[in-house]
Amino acid sequence: MKILIDAGAFDEEPLLKLKNDFSNIEFVFEKNPDRVIEEIEDADVLICFKTSDEALNNAKKLKWIQAASAGVDFWPVDKLNDKNIILTTARGMHKSHISEYALCMMIMAARNIQDYIVEKQNRKITPGIKKQDEISGKKLGILGLGSIGQELARRASFLGMQVYGVKRTAQQTEYVEKVFDSNDMDWIFKNCDYIVNLLPSTKDTLNMIDKKYFDMVKESCTMINIGRGTTVNEEDLYVALKNKQLKLYISDVFAEEPLSEASPLWDLDNIIITPHIAGPNANYSEKFYEVIKPNIEAFIKGEELTNKYDLNKGY
Amino acid sequence: MKILIDAGAFDEEPLLKLKNDFSNIEFVFEKNPDRVIEEIEDADVLICFKTSDEALNNAKKLKWIQAASAGVDFWPVDKLNDKNIILTTARGMHKSHISEYALCMMIMAARNIQDYIVEKQNRKITPGIKKQDEISGKKLGILGLGSIGQELARRASFLGMQVYGVKRTAQQTEYVEKVFDSNDMDWIFKNCDYIVNLLPSTKDTLNMIDKKYFDMVKESCTMINIGRGTTVNEEDLYVALKNKQLKLYISDVFAEEPLSEASPLWDLDNIIITPHIAGPNANYSEKFYEVIKPNIEAFIKGEELTNKYDLNKGY
Numbered sequence: 309m310k311i312l313i314d315a316g317a318f319d320e321e322p323l324l325k326l327k328n329d330f331s332n333i334e335f336v337f338e339k340n341p342d343r344v345i346e347e348i349e350d351a352d353v354l355i356c357f358k359t360s361d362e363a364l365n366n367a368k369k370l371k372w373i374q375a376a377s378a379g380v381d382f383w384p385v386d387k388l389n390d391k392n393i394i395l396t397t398a399r400g401m402h403k404s405h406i407s408e409y410a411l412c413m414m415i416m417a418a419r420n421i422q423d424y425i426v427e428k429q430n431r432k433i434t435p436g437i438k439k440q441d442e443i444s445g446k447k448l449g450i451l452g453l454g455s456i457g458q459e460l461a462r463r464a465s466f467l468g469m470q471v472y473g474v475k476r477t478a479q480q481t482e483y484v485e486k487v488f489d490s491n492d493m494d495w496i497f498k499n500c501d502y503i504v505n506l507l508p509s510t511k512d513t514l515n516m517i518d519k520k521y522f523d524m525v526k527e528s529c530t531m532i533n534i535g536r537g538t539t540v541n542e543e544d545l546y547v548a549l550k551n552k553q554l555k556l557y558i559s560d561v562f563a564e565e566p567l568s569e570a571s572p573l574w575d576l577d578n579i580i581i582t583p584h585i586a587g588p589n590a591n592y593s594e595k596f597y598e599v600i601k602p603n604i605e606a607f608i609k610g611e612e613l614t615n616k617y618d619l620n621k622g623y
Numbered sequence: 624m625k626i627l628i629d630a631g632a633f634d635e636e637p638l639l640k641l642k643n644d645f646s647n648i649e650f651v652f653e654k655n656p657d658r659v660i661e662e663i664e665d666a667d668v669l670i671c672f673k674t675s676d677e678a679l680n681n682a683k684k685l686k687w688i689q690a691a692s693a694g695v696d697f698w699p700v701d702k703l704n705d706k707n708i709i710l711t712t713a714r715g716m717h718k719s720h721i722s723e724y725a726l727c728m729m730i731m732a733a734r735n736i737q738d739y740i741v742e743k744q745n746r747k748i749t750p751g752i753k754k755q756d757e758i759s760g761k762k763l764g765i766l767g768l769g770s771i772g773q774e775l776a777r778r779a780s781f782l783g784m785q786v787y788g789v790k791r792t793a794q795q796t797e798y799v800e801k802v803f804d805s806n807d808m809d810w811i812f813k814n815c816d817y818i819v820n821l822l823p824s825t826k827d828t829l830n831m832i833d834k835k836y837f838d839m840v841k842e843s844c845t846m847i848n849i850g851r852g853t854t855v856n857e858e859d860l861y862v863a864l865k866n867k868q869l870k871l872y873i874s875d876v877f878a879e880e881p882l883s884e885a886s887p888l889w890d891l892d893n894i895i896i897t898p899h900i901a902g903p904n905a906n907y908s909e910k911f912y913e914v915i916k917p918n919i920e921a922f923i924k925g926e927e928l929t930n931k932y933d934l935n936k937g938y
Contacts, residue, residue: 404783405757408730411782415727416736424897425740431889433898435881441905442720466781467726468719566750574746582739583748590756 310334310351311604314344317357318376322593329601330608353607355600361387372607375617376596378402378456378587381509381536385619395617396603401595402587403459406506409586410460410532411467413558414443414502417530422580444468449500451493451517452507452535453481460504472496476512490516497524502532509536517541522548529554534586537562542573549576560586625649625666626919629659632672633691637908644916645923668922670915676702687922690932691911692902693717693771696824696851700934710932711918716910717902718774721821724875724901725775725847726782729758729817732845732871737895759783764815766808766832767822767850768796775819787811791827805831812839817847824851825936832856837863845871849901852877857888864891875901 309332313323316339327335336351338344348354348367357376361384364370372394375383380397388395416422418441427433448464450457450473461471461483471484474496478489488496490512496503503525507513518541525531531554533540542563549557558580562571566583573579589595603613624647628638631654642650651666653659663669663682672691676699679685687709690698695712703710731737733756742748763779765772768788776786776798786799789811793804803811805827811818818840822828833856840846846869848855857878864872873895877886881898888894904910918928 404759405755408757408759408782409734412727412730412734412736415723416731419724419727419900421727421731421897422740424900425737425895426744428889428896429741429744432884433881433896435898437898437900437903439905440720440900440903442723444719444723445906463782467723467778566748569747574743580740581743581748582736583750583752585734585739585752585755588752588755590754591760 309353309608310336311353311355312344312347312351313337314341314354314356314359315339316341316344318596319593322597323355323600325597326600326604330604333604353604358383360384364388364391364393367391367393372396372613374398374600374603376592379508379536380617385617389619394613396613396615397617398596398599399615400455401599402589403456405589405591406456406534406586407460407463409534409560410504411443411463413532413580414448414464414504414530416580417502417556417558418443418446443502446470446501447472447499449473449493449496449503450484451490451496451503451505453484453487454506454508457504457506458482458484460506469502472500493521494524497521498526501526501528502530505531505533505535505539507535507539509538513539515539515541517545519544519547522553525554527553527555530556530558533557533559533561535561537565542571546572546576549573549578552578554578556580558582560584624668624923625651626668626670627659627662627666628652629656629669629671629674630654631656631659633911634908637912638670638915640912641916641919645919648919668919673698675699679703679706679708682706682708687711687928689713689915689918691907694823694851695932700932704934709928711928711930712932713911713914714930715770716914717904718771720904720906721771721849721901722775722778724849725819726758726778728847728873728895729763729779729819729845731895732817732873733758733761758817761785761816762787762814764788764808764811764818765799766805766811766818766820768799768802769821769823772819772821773797773799775821784817787815808836809839812836813841816841816843817845820846820848820850820854822850822854824853828854830854830856832860834859834862837868840869842868842870844869845873848872848874848876850876852880857886861887861891864888864893867893869893871895873897875899 315337320337336347345363348363353372355374364387375397378399420438448469448471453473453475465471465483473484473487474493476490478487481487516539556578560582630652635652651662660678663678668687670689679702690712693714735753763784763786765788768790780786780798788799788802789808791805793802796802831854871893875897
């Protein structure tokens with residue numbers, strides 16, 4: 309069996325341990341994209357951050373791709389389906405790291421810390437204390453209760469927040485006081501102090517968060533988008549922020565990335581922009597190793613793989 | 624019995640409930656400092672953020688002062704002792720709120736979010752992702768395991784950190800893997816990824832954190848001071864930051880506050896400065912009410928008061 313590891317996008321060092329773990333398997337580590345296309349021809353398994361039509365066209369024996377990311381929305385999934393290739397994702401691997409981003413940003417917003425960071429550039433901080441609120445006791449709405457959403461719910465509730473959630477089909481979820489259906493999520497927007505968007509990019513979520521919802525939120529609301537930029541109507545967002553309909557919008561993702569220099573969003577003082585940093589993790593490869601190893605074991609034994617991607621659901 | 628509430632520094636509204644809770648007690652709410660000095664003359668109890676020698680000189684019957692802050696290091700405590708006045712603090716009231724500050728700042732440092740906030744002012748964020756680390760799995764050293772330190776330990780360990788602590792006299796503490804004596808805290812400085820300083824201002828802690836310790840820390844270490852500015856030798860701090868001996872220093876407190884515009888600390892890019900915001904809380908008075916009410920009940924019954932200040936310990 310041959311496993312090809314396209315290590316162009318991550319530190320391969322922690323994955324080298326796989327060679328010892330599975331001494332009967334041929335592991336090929338390759339960073340050069342052209343060489344990946346050659347090596348894929350007789351590979352049984354591909355482990356990669358992303359693949360291309362061109363590479364897949366060259367694959368003769370490929371049965372399984374283990375993706376290094378949780379979202380595979382820009383992948384050629386139809387082609388995988390045609391070729392009967394199983395796709396598994398790194399779902400769950402990011403849940404601790406991404407939850408930390410959300411917790412940090414909520415507390416930052418509650419305390420207006422971003423203003424102090426900007427002011428410090430002037431060698432002086434305006435006297436007088438800006439409102440110092442806390443997240444404990446506040447209502448958090450989580451859009452999308454997948455593995456990251458559930459982990460955020462667990463942590464936020466431990467920190468004293470009341471957690472509400474939205475799921476495609478509402479069902480009771482641990483640490484979440486009430487789960488709403490995605491067709492019936494007005495309550496979340498009307499009542500929550502913090503709303504964290506973890507929605508994937510699917511045809512159903514395209515521009516889902518629009519004027520209708522921005523018109524509902526409390527003026528004191530902070531919204532955080534660490535799902536996908538396409539889930540938000542950015543024109544409506546701009547208008548809502550310009551009108552101060554919410555306190556602060558924190559976004560790690562945009563419909564077009566990186567966010568164009570021409571975007572009017574840059575000019576607003578009630579937005580914090582980060583360049584798709586919530587997922588990437590300095591400890592990434594070590595964590596990825598912990599995902600890969602049991603999946604290779606299952607693959608060898610012909611058992612069910614963890615985190616299989618479902619083409620119909622789109623996640 | 625007369626209870627004088629010097630409401631100059633906080634929202635008195637939630638405390639008005641005390642009038643209903645204790646209908647036999649005369650409550651006087653006063654915001655004018657001159658009137659406070661008059662009203663104190665026949666008051667049995669004073670509830671205030673801070674008091675003065677002048678006010679205390681005028682107190683004829685005062686038996687107990689309930690402070691609205693956790694630290695009373697700038698109070699005329701000797702005079703209180705001379706006049707046999709019990710002082711109780713608002714210890715414990717801040718533990719959730721201040722823990723949130725520390726958690727936020729640790730994650731911010733792990734992800735270099737402060738850099739993105741500064742860059743956004745230029746309408747563009749430099750491409751390429753700065754190191755995105757997480758606090759889960761990292762070592763946290765807490766200097767001072769009082770009620771805030773213990774609460775931070777509880778939360779940080781829930782979030783996956785390994786917590787170590789320093790106490791005047793080492794003793795096992797829940798959620799803390801090992802507690803070191805304050806005379807023997809080298810291990811903390813040599814090994815921890817994050818060090819949170821919660822030390823009170825006492826004669827023992829004056830300039831305690833100096834070159835000796837800055838020379839020990841890891842280059843990747845982030846230090847956060849939300850205790851008192853006097854506990855750190857600021858000249859040694861400046862040299863250590865200038866030499867990049869630690870990654871980031873985040874300080875809410877300084878020996879002199881507000882930090883002078885002339886301070887060279889402003890010029891450093893590896894320091895985040897906030898103006899003593901960790902304690903103040905928009906929900907302050909409501910929480911303070913929960914502290915005061917049981918203490919008044921205990922005072923009426925002649926029972927032991929909670930959070931009595933010990934002049935010998937200095938906290």
